[in-house]
Amino acid sequence: MKSENMLWEVLVPKTSNEGIEYTLEHHKAWDEQVIQLTQGMTILSTAKGKWVNLEGHLFVEEMIPVRIYCKKTDLEEVLNYTLTHYNQEAVFAYEISSNVIVKRKE
Numbered sequence: 001m002k003s004e005n006m007l008w009e010v011l012v013p014k015t016s017n018e019g020i021e022y023t024l025e026h027h028k029a030w031d032e033q034v035i036q037l038t039q040g041m042t043i044l045s046t047a048k049g050k051w052v053n054l055e056g057h058l059f060v061e062e063m064i065p066v067r068i069y070c071k072k073t074d075l076e077e078v079l080n081y082t083l084t085h086y087n088q089e090a091v092f093a094y095e096i097s098s099n100v101i102v103k104r105k106e
Contacts, residue, residue: 004071007096010078013086014046014062022086027064030085037077038070053089069100 012030015021034041044065052058068078075093082091 003100003102005069005100006072006075006098007100008068008070008075008093009096010066010068010075010082010091010093011047011049011063012066012082012091013088014064016087017059017089019061026085030082033081033085034066034068034078037074037081038068040069042067051090051092067096069102 012027013022031041031043044067046062046064048060049063050058050060068075070078079091079093082088
């Protein structure tokens with residue numbers, strides 16, 4: 001039976017839209033909420049990103065790629081929380097794979 005879970009990557013901002021770096025405590029609060037929703041995550045090294053908002057303003061910022069294995073409905077909750085927790089205009093997420101093997105020790 002195929003799992004409903006998929007592996008997703010969410011790009012979490014390292015700084016606010018005003019360029020102020022979020023504290024480690026702020027990120028940890030996000031981590032704790034996401035773990036409650038999905039039971040785990042893998043936090044990758046930062047990456048540089050650039051994007052233009054609807055008003056044409058260019059944002060250049062560091063992003064933190066976070067991989068999460070969960071159902072799409074759980075991802076929606078993660079994205080909604082991310083938007084409010086980081087006060088973002090948009091949050092970017094994409095499916096890495098729906099073909100994930102989780103091998104557990106018996």
